[in-house]
Amino acid sequence: xxxxxxxxxxxxxxxxxxxxxxxxxxxxxxxxxxxxxxxxxxxxxxxxxxxxxxxxxxxxxxxxxxxxxxxxxxxxxxxxxxxxxxxxxxxxxxxxxxxxxxxxxxxxxxxxxxxxxxxxxxxxxxxxxxxxxxxxxxxxxxxxxxxxxxxxxxxxxxxxxxxxxxxxxxxxxxxxxxxxxxxxxxxxxxxxxxxxxxxxxxxxxxxxxxxxxxxxxxxxxxxxxxxxxxxxxxxxxxxxxxxxxxxxxxxxxxxxxxxxxxxxxxxxxxxxxxxxxxxxxxxxxxxxxxxxxxxxxxxxxxxxxxxxxxxxxxxxxxxxxxxxxxxxxxxxxxxxxxxxxxxxxxxxxxxxxxxxxxxxxxxxxxxxxxxxxxxxxxxxxxxxxxxxxxxxxxxxxxxxxxxxxxxxxxxxxxxxxxxxxxxxxxxxxxxxxxxxxxxxxxxxxxxxxxxxxxxxxxxxxxxxxxxxxxxxxxxxxxxxxxxxxxxxxxxxxxxxxxxxxxxxxxxxxxxxxxxxxxxxxxxxxxxxxxxxxxxxxxxxxxxxxxxxxxxxxxxxxxxxxxxxxxxxxxxxxxxxxxxxxxxxxxxxxxxxxxxxxxxxxxxxxxxxxxxxxxxxxxxxxxxxxxxxxxxxxxxxxxxxxxxxxxxxxxxxxxxxxxxxxxxxxxxxxxxxxxxxxxxxxxxxxxxxxxxxxxxxxxxxxxxxxxxxxxxxxxxxxxxxxxxxxxxxxxxxxxxxxxxxxxxxxxxxx
Numbered sequence: 165x166x167x168x169x170x171x172x173x174x175x176x177x178x179x180x181x182x183x184x185x186x187x188x189x190x191x192x193x194x195x196x197x198x199x200x201x202x203x204x205x206x207x208x209x210x211x212x213x214x215x216x217x218x219x220x221x222x223x224x225x226x227x228x229x230x231x232x233x234x235x236x237x238x239x240x241x242x243x244x245x246x247x248x249x250x251x252x253x254x255x256x257x258x259x260x261x262x263x264x265x266x267x268x269x270x271x272x273x274x275x276x277x278x279x280x281x282x283x284x285x286x287x288x289x290x291x292x293x294x295x296x297x298x299x300x301x302x303x304x305x306x307x308x309x310x311x312x313x314x315x316x317x318x319x320x321x322x323x324x325x326x327x328x329x330x331x332x333x334x335x336x337x338x339x340x341x342x343x344x345x346x347x348x349x350x351x352x353x354x355x356x357x358x359x360x361x362x363x364x365x366x367x368x369x370x371x372x373x374x375x376x377x378x379x380x381x382x383x384x385x386x387x388x389x390x391x392x393x394x395x396x397x398x399x400x401x402x403x404x405x406x407x408x409x410x411x412x413x414x415x416x417x418x419x420x421x422x423x424x425x426x427x428x429x430x431x432x433x434x435x436x437x438x439x440x441x442x443x444x445x446x447x448x449x450x451x452x453x454x455x456x457x458x459x460x461x462x463x464x465x466x467x468x469x470x471x472x473x474x475x476x477x478x479x480x481x482x483x484x485x486x487x488x489x490x491x492x493x494x495x496x497x498x499x500x501x502x503x504x505x506x507x508x509x510x511x512x513x514x515x516x517x518x519x520x521x522x523x524x525x526x527x528x529x530x531x532x533x534x535x536x537x538x539x540x541x542x543x544x545x546x547x548x549x550x551x552x553x554x555x556x557x558x559x560x561x562x563x564x565x566x567x568x569x570x571x572x573x574x575x576x577x578x579x580x581x582x583x584x585x586x587x588x589x590x591x592x593x594x595x596x597x598x599x600x601x602x603x604x605x606x607x608x609x610x611x612x613x614x615x616x617x618x619x620x621x622x623x624x625x626x627x628x629x630x631x632x633x634x635x636x637x638x639x640x641x642x643x644x645x646x647x648x649x650x651x652x653x654x655x656x657x658x659x660x661x662x663x664x665x666x667x668x669x670x671x672x673x674x675x676x677x678x679x680x681x682x683x684x685x686x687x688x689x690x691x692x693x694x695x696x697x698x699x700x701x702x703x704x705x706x707x708x709x710x711x712x713x714x715x716x717x718x719x720x721x722x723x724x725x726x727x728x729x730x731x732x733x734x735x736x737x738x739x740x741x742x743x744x745x746x747x748x749x750x751x752x753x754x755x756x757x758x759x760x761x762x763x764x765x766x767x768x769x770x771x772x773x774x775x776x777x778x779x780x781x782x783x784x785x786x787x788x789x790x791x792x793x794x795x796x797x798x799x800x801x802x803x804x805x806x807x808x809x810x811x812x813x814x815x816x817x818x819x820x821x822x823x824x825x826x827x828x829x830x831x832x833x834x835x836x837x838x839x840x841x842x843x844x845x846x847x848x849x850x851x852x853x854x855x856x857x858x859x860x861x862x863x864x865x866x867x868x869x870x871x872x873x874x875x876x877x878x879x880x881x882x883x884x885x886x887x888x889x890x891x892x893x894x895x896x897x898x899x900x901x902x903x904x905x906x907x908x909x910x911x912x913x
Contacts, residue, residue, distance in 0.1 A: 176221060176252050179228075181220075182215065184215040184245075186241040191303055194345055197344070199231055199232060208260070272308050272314060274308055275306045282305075282468070292353075298524065310323060322525035323347060326356065358522050373518055374398050378508065379470075380526075380530070385402065403496075407787070411460065413489075414481075417482060417485075421486055422448060423459075428537050428540070437551055439535045441534075457790065496512065498591070498594075498598070499511075500598050501529045532548060533550050541889060543887065553588075555583035556890050558904070564618045565619050565907055566609075567579075567906060568902070571628040572592050572895050586900050588605070620647065622646060625678075650680065652675070652691060657901035658888065661904035662888065662900070668695045671859030676863055680763075684763075687862070704812060706813065709729050709761055709762075717770070719781050720779075725750055726767075775832075793869050793870075798834060801843075802835050842877065854883075
């Protein structure tokens with residue numbers, strides 16, 4: 165991106181720059197205007213369908229270009245710069261020109277938390293934005309969630325229906341103002357309005373009521389996190405028995421009142437996205453917020469209305485504030501996040517005592533992102549607000565592919581050139597409304613990026629609605645080919661794609677379930693991608709019986725029985741479990757009709773959970789494994805707890821130990837994690853070449869203890885582990901892997 169000197173000092177030169185990247189909606193044009201004034205340059209800057217085009221003319225044009233690249237606005241990013249020398253025009257004034265339309269090749273940045281300068285305005289009695297719940301500027305505020313199409317201008321957003329007042333119009337047109345060309349600019353005289361005052365909302369919360377609050381990407385359900393009765397009531401009304409809630413606190417100082425955040429976790433919390441971050445809990449809030457969990461999901465107030473609530477509760481911007489809120493997505497019954505005012509009044513009336521709306525439409529529903537620090541760097545559990553739709557660089561141009569993901573934690577990925585755009589977390593496609601949201605997300609991606617897919621990519625499983633969508637949409641839209649890829653190959657490819665590994669790649673996919681090439685249930689796979697869209701399977705986790713098919717994922721007791729069966733001791737099983745009658749009946753059925761097998765590491769976690777005496781049923785996916793992880797302080801391997809043979813790693817010796825010794829839960833959890841780390845590490849090391857990079861993907865890698873332990877084990881033995889960083893390791897990243905595999909296949913044809 166550096167510019168070679170093309171002028172002699174003092175000579176007038178005119179340069180034309182074409183800029184691609186995050187350059188619209190981030191204050192780039194006023195930034196360029198200010199630089200041009202600093203260097204006494206004439207010319208222009210404008211948004212276009214490709215990004216930004218500008219020309220500068222004067223004796224210090226080269227200095228301008230150097231400063232442009234080193235002093236970018238906070239939310240801007242340059243991915244590509246083209247520079248050419250053109251004929252001088254004798255211009256001395258620098259202007260901002262109107263946007264030029266065309267086929268959109270730029271992108272819209274993600275939403276950003278309210279910046280410090282806007283918070284200054286929010287709480288300054290002399291500011292016209294004083295206590296205005298929609299204050300924003302070019303450095304912060306909503307972007308993606310209010311944009312209908314590109315290029316990013318006010319007329320293309322849900323702010324189009326709010327004509328600017330004279331004061332806002334003056335700020336918008338003033339190159340010296342921080343809100344110069346800030347498209348969502350508004351104030352209390354001309355902008356959106358909140359239906360209820362912050363004081364009224366806080367009074368309801370303090371009275372133990374549940375509040376539905378419309379925010380940036382949808383509605384939150386809020387309650388006082390210190391009020392155990394309110395938290396319990398929210399669980400009942402939302403039909404969410406045990407899945408952890410996140411909390412929202414006023415500021416960084418408040419986090420330490422409820423958690424023990426590490427320095428890297430605080431840094432992640434304070435970033436522009438303000439995601440939910442998992443931190444060690446102080447266990448001083450009602451247990452019902454995160455039952456049986458050692459860590460707590462915490463996020464900082466990120467929208468002006470959030471800050472106003474904490475202010476109304478008596479807090480200040482920077483001092484620790486013990487007013488704390490449960491803030492969970494308003495998605496009743498597993499449906500998608502509620503965004504519309506009328507929909508909220510209808511669907512949330514039985515959950516919330518107070519529904520707080522505003523009159524700025526949410527164009528794209530986007531949930532809160534959830535993150536953790538794994539192996540010294542941020543990792544996603546859910547990628548959404550604050551990060552979508554930032555693209556992932558695939559390293560090279562390729563065909564346009566719409567990849568349709570999986571069935572649970574579904575996402576879509578649309579590629580354009582060398583970029584992959586992974587949509588926000590959608591959810592479980594079994595829900596009809598979620599599937600409608602999934603379709604909307606696909607349409608919105610295609611509209612925003614203004615491309616036509618050359619191919620569709622999807623999973624092998626014929627019953628996934630994402631697979632059916634790919635087949636139907638390809639037929640209806642363009643007749644583009646539909647390419648189907650094995651689930652676990654896509655997991656490995658996803659990790660490889662974000663790390664720029666698009667050729668031959670060795671990796672492991674460790675998760676709960678995916679349809680194998682042989683028609684079986686896979687989930688503990690060592691795979692070698694061939695760089696042409698295919699793979700081979702040199703090894704897998706030793707299989708266990710899958711008693712009851714999909715029910716085994718919801719009822720760990722069934723996997724506990726499978727452990728006994730693997731040891732040839734099924735006749736002992738009924739006496740082992742507290743639910744003796746149920747265990748006896750299932751054992752009888754199992755003996756009469758052997759079940760299919762699974763190589764899933766996720767089901768191995770379930771088996772261990774049952775053997776350690778945890779609940780025999782799961783309220784949500786991964787609950788048993790999360791409870792086990794929460795118990796671990798120091799994982800330790802059981803000597804002889806696994807066996808390597810014929811490309812497999814077999815953990816039945818560990819299961820036998822859990823049955824025979826009946827260890828206390830913490831001891832058992834630590835033995836489980838330590839033995840899995842040692843066993844999987846040794847297994848992968850035996851199948852890889854010394855020094856090779858090993859991609860680690862699949863939902864089991866959301867377990868921080870396992871991911872960090874396995875990465876450390878591989879490094880210690882001379883390998884280079886690759887963990888998911890830009891997408892979740894679970895099925896939320898599956899669509900990226902499918903896109904990478906499809907492009908690899910298509911470029912070979």
